[in-house]
Amino acid sequence: MGGNIFPTGLRRARLQVLFILFLIHLDFVLLAQISHQGNNYLEYSIDTKNDERYFEDWLDFSLQYRNWRAGIRYEFHLPPQPFSLDTVGQGIYQRFIEYSYKNFTSRLGNFYTMLGRGLVLRAFEERLLRWDTNADGIRLLYYSNKFDLELLGGRMRDRTGVRRDIFQASQFTYKPFSLMQAGGTFVVSKFNIPGDVYWGSVFSMLNFNFGDFYVEYAGKDFPESIPEGYAVYLAMNLFLGPLSLLTEYKDYEEYKIEEGVTYNNPPTAIREHLYTLLNRKQPEQNANNEKGYMMQAVYPIKENAFLTGSYSRTNNHNNDLQYEDIYFQVELDYPAYLEWVWAGGQQKDLVARYINFVNTTSFNISDFNSIKFQLEHQHAKTHATNRQYYDQLISLSFSRAPDWTISALSERSTDQTSEQEFWLGFQLDAQIFPNYDLTIFAGSRRKGKLCLGGNCVNRPAFEGLEFRLVNRF
Amino acid sequence: MRIFALLFFTISTLIFAEKSNNNIAPDFVLPDLEGNNYRLSENFGKGPIIINFWATWCVPCREEMKKLRKIFNEYEKDGLVIVAISVDDPKTVSRVKNFIKSRNYPFKVLLDTNSETLQLYQAKTPPYTALLDYEGNLVYTHSGFRQGDEKILEQKIIELVEQLKKEESDTENQK
Numbered sequence: 001m002g003g004n005i006f007p008t009g010l011r012r013a014r015l016q017v018l019f020i021l022f023l024i025h026l027d028f029v030l031l032a033q034i035s036h037q038g039n040n041y042l043e044y045s046i047d048t049k050n051d052e053r054y055f056e057d058w059l060d061f062s063l064q065y066r067n068w069r070a071g072i073r074y075e076f077h078l079p080p081q082p083f084s085l086d087t088v089g090q091g092i093y094q095r096f097i098e099y100s101y102k103n104f105t106s107r108l109g110n111f112y113t114m115l116g117r118g119l120v121l122r123a124f125e126e127r128l129l130r131w132d133t134n135a136d137g138i139r140l141l142y143y144s145n146k147f148d149l150e151l152l153g154g155r156m157r158d159r160t161g162v163r164r165d166i167f168q169a170s171q172f173t174y175k176p177f178s179l180m181q182a183g184g185t186f187v188v189s190k191f192n193i194p195g196d197v198y199w200g201s202v203f204s205m206l207n208f209n210f211g212d213f214y215v216e217y218a219g220k221d222f223p224e225s226i227p228e229g230y231a232v233y234l235a236m237n238l239f240l241g242p243l244s245l246l247t248e249y250k251d252y253e254e255y256k257i258e259e260g261v262t263y264n265n266p267p268t269a270i271r272e273h274l275y276t277l278l279n280r281k282q283p284e285q286n287a288n289n290e291k292g293y294m295m296q297a298v299y300p301i302k303e304n305a306f307l308t309g310s311y312s313r314t315n316n317h318n319n320d321l322q323y324e325d326i327y328f329q330v331e332l333d334y335p336a337y338l339e340w341v342w343a344g345g346q347q348k349d350l351v352a353r354y355i356n357f358v359n360t361t362s363f364n365i366s367d368f369n370s371i372k373f374q375l376e377h378q379h380a381k382t383h384a385t386n387r388q389y390y391d392q393l394i395s396l397s398f399s400r401a402p403d404w405t406i407s408a409l410s411e412r413s414t415d416q417t418s419e420q421e422f423w424l425g426f427q428l429d430a431q432i433f434p435n436y437d438l439t440i441f442a443g444s445r446r447k448g449k450l451c452l453g454g455n456c457v458n459r460p461a462f463e464g465l466e467f468r469l470v471n472r473f
Numbered sequence: 474m475r476i477f478a479l480l481f482f483t484i485s486t487l488i489f490a491e492k493s494n495n496n497i498a499p500d501f502v503l504p505d506l507e508g509n510n511y512r513l514s515e516n517f518g519k520g521p522i523i524i525n526f527w528a529t530w531c532v533p534c535r536e537e538m539k540k541l542r543k544i545f546n547e548y549e550k551d552g553l554v555i556v557a558i559s560v561d562d563p564k565t566v567s568r569v570k571n572f573i574k575s576r577n578y579p580f581k582v583l584l585d586t587n588s589e590t591l592q593l594y595q596a597k598t599p600p601y602t603a604l605l606d607y608e609g610n611l612v613y614t615h616s617g618f619r620q621g622d623e624k625i626l627e628q629k630i631i632e633l634v635e636q637l638k639k640e641e642s643d644t645e646n647q648k
Contacts, residue, residue, distance in 0.1 A: 035496070035497070037499070037593070037594075037595045038595060039595040039596070039597065041597055060592065060595070064499070100500075103502070112587040112588070112589060113587055114586050114587055117566065118562070123587075124562070124587060124588075125588070127597070143502055143510045145509075145510075148510075175508065178507065178509070181508045205508060207506075207507045207508060212506075212567075212570060214567060235567035237567065237570050237571050237574070239574050239575075242575075244571050244574050244575035245571075246567060246568060246571040248567060265562075267567075272530050274530055274532055296568070296571065298571065298572075298575035299575075300575060300576070300577070306575070306576070333539070339536070362536075362620070364620050366621075367621050367624050368620070368621035368624065369620075369621070370619070370620035370621070399619040399620060399621075400619070400621075401619035401620060401621025401622045401624070401625070402615065402619060402621065402622050402625055405619060429617070431617075435614070435616075437616055437617065452530075452562075453562045470597055470616070472595040472596070472614070472616070473595075
């Protein structure tokens with residue numbers, strides 16, 4: 001055993017060459033089987049009024065090799081937009097490795113998830129709101145025809161980027177018949193304050209040709225210092241011939257699970273408006289004290305014409321009205337080159353009553369060219385002083401598929417408390433190369449609330465230049 | 474020995490490199506409106522597949538879906554399948570079925586409430602459309618929707634259908 005186990009001289013050189021060749025070979029073999037996906041989302045704004053610059057970027061890149069997938073997200077916020085709670089910084093914000101085999105998937109690292117309908121747990125990203133509550137930990141999923149099982153644990157991120165207490169969660173869904181599913185969710189965490197907490201839900205779903213029904217009841221077991229709470233959510237669809245009816249009901253009492261991090265995100269059961277002025281008046285969800293319902297009916301008059309009507313109402317547990325929304329909409333494609341939408345209704349919140357009207361007209365000039373005109377009008381009357389004013393938003397755009405759209409966007413307000421009366425902006429959306437989408441906005445934009453799914457941010461007024469580049473590779 | 478080793482490495486590398494020419498669409502499992510799981514890869518080989526990411530709150534998605542219906546009616550006979558993946562969040566997931574049924578869309582509708590599959594396809598927001606050939610290879614992707622985009626998509630489908638017909642015709646001739 002006295003020989004040198006390390007080769008020397010010529011033999012070592014030969015082995016080194018063979019080893020390098022082997023690595024090259026391995027590299028090619030792996031490269032041939034590895035697929036990659038990536039995308040980049042970049043935003044750069046120059047606010048000329050406040051002399052501020054905002055520069056943010058999200059780069060996602062992942063590699064897949066057979067059943068394995070690994071990815072990272074590199075972000076920078078130098079600095080973030082003023083409505084964002086992200087801190088100034090850059091680096092790798094997410095990374096994961098995932099293994100999938102048949103009906104089983106496991107992931108280590110960052111992930112998003114939702115249990116039930118989000119009453120007990122929802123980790124999600126909404127970039128328009130700069131909302132990202134991804135979890136960092138482990139997630140195991142198993143699917144089958146009879147049951148689904150999800151086990152997870154880790155730390156969720158708050159909106160400033162800090163991860164706090166560890167949680168463990170599970171969801172089991174049993175599917176005894178094709179028409180029925182039932183299951184439960186369970187979460188446990190040891191918060192620093194107030195201490196050990198448990199919360200969870202049971203749910204059931206029925207599916208028929210003529211409709212469906214979903215119900216979920218959630219409860220929590222917090223230490224005595226925190227009030228008892230519950231959440232109930234029901235949704236029902238009914239299809240009566242051509243008529244479609246949807247009803248949603250909510251009752252949330254002390255059920256905002258928030259210990260630095262917002263863990264849950266129950267359904268709002270109000271109409272989510274697509275139009276800017278109507279969206280601004282939507283309420284922020286208060287899962288600690290609200291109950292209400294939404295009813296919606298859709299009726300196709302013809303294949304090219306639809307009527308929609310909806311009513312939603314939210315009260316607190318003292319039966320004080322928090323929000324009411326009456327809405328109707330007519331969609332018509334006639335003649336073939338024209339598409340119309342007329343909408344109107346009334347919203348009422350704690351501040352005022354708003355009467356709304358919307359008209360959208362799309363004119364298809366040719367196979368690839370079209371013009372779109374949109375008018376939104378909102379008349380407000382405040383409860384306290386009966387003060388009245390209106391806001392009006394007009395946009396006109398010309399599109400040439402698949403390359404570009406150019407739009408003019410203007411808003412006018414007679415609200416005496418508004419900082420200015422008129423805003424005007426121009427926007428270009430262009431596909432500059434395949435998989436490269438560029439948006440440039442120049443001009444001014446009014447401040448306002450933006451709400452998605454009951455989560456809202458107040459975006460400040462803007463005047464200047466904005467660039468957004470999204471590419472996939 | 475060294476020549477043999479080099480030859481082995483070179484040939485095997487070329488064989489593996491040849492395999493890299495395909496571009497199989499990322500596989501996923503998602504629940505449909507009835508709560509049953511749908512795996513994309515189990516549907517390869519039946520016809521071209523359009524994967525369309527949409528949401529009930531997305532205005533251009535609604536415009537695009539009207540055009541997709543026309544495309545589906547035209548090419549259903551060629552095995553075309555449209556998988557419409559809703560990225561609605563839990564607030565609006567009950568409204569998906571209502572939207573689809575009220576408009577009688579003949580698509581396979583799936584729910585991607587965490588937008589994980591949307592991210593798997595490297596898309597950020599709906600609408601996002603991917604076209605898969607008969608073998609499940611990604612042949613075309615498009616983000617957003619403008620009036621006329623459907624003409625380009627339709628042209629790609631025609632190319633796939635004609636390519637398959639040509640291959641079938643060649644196979645017949647060889648027999």
